[in-house]
Amino acid sequence: MFARILIAVDGSEPSKKAFDKSVFLAQKCNSKLYVVHVVLDWEYGGDSAATFELIEELRAKGMELLEQCKKQALKSNLQVKTLLEQGDYAHEIIEVAKRKDCDLIMMGSRGMSPFKELLLGSVSLKVMHHASCPVMIVR
Ligand SMILES: Nc1ncnc2c1ncn2[C@@H]1O[C@H](COP(=O)(O)OP(=O)(O)OP(=O)(O)O)[C@@H](O)[C@H]1O
Ligand SMILES: [Mg+2]
Numbered sequence: 001m002f003a004r005i006l007i008a009v010d011g012s013e014p015s016k017k018a019f020d021k022s023v024f025l026a027q028k029c030n031s032k033l034y035v036v037h038v039v040l041d042w043e044y045g046g047d048s049a050a051t052f053e054l055i056e057e058l059r060a061k062g063m064e065l066l067e068q069c070k071k072q073a074l075k076s077n078l079q080v081k082t083l084l085e086q087g088d089y090a091h092e093i094i095e096v097a098k099r100k101d102c103d104l105i106m107m108g109s110r111g112m113s114p115f116k117e118l119l120l121g122s123v124s125l126k127v128m129h130h131a132s133c134p135v136m137i138v139r
């Protein structure tokens with residue numbers, strides 16, 4: 001059960017919680033763990049030098065986040081692969097899950113957004129609606 005688990009991380013507290021659970025579950029199920037972080041794409045900021053710089057900064061921060069996750073997973077003796085993607089967050093998460101043939105996607109209920117009135121963020125909601133494998137939302 002769950003040979004390949006995809007965990008989506010954005011650096012938020014809920015996503016850290018989801019990551020810890022994914023490490024736990026991957027250990028229990030002897031799963032390979034894929035960790036994905038998605039950075040916004042050009043189309044959202046225009047074609048300026050400032051956008052280029054912003055994206056480079058986001059990519060560097062994303063790489064750091066993924067490295068931390070990788071270290072933690074390796075400490076737990078897991079097989080782990082990190083992926084840095086660019087584009088629409090939910091779309092990229094769903095596509096990576098398909099590409100890597102993952103049988104479970106894990107994510108936090110909310111992310112970095114300060115607006116917390118709703119139970120689920122837009123990324124977790126969209127992935128739940130459109131993913132072609134089971135999705136576990138961690139609260
Ligand atoms: N850029 C991202 N890369 C990878 N995973 C992400 C990314 N953004 C969100 N996620 C995943 O989705 C979960 C829910 O975050 P989401 O962005 O949906 O909520 P939010 O930030 O509170 O609200 P919103 O972004 O809709 O304003 C996070 O805990 C994380 O697991
Ligand atoms: Mg968000």
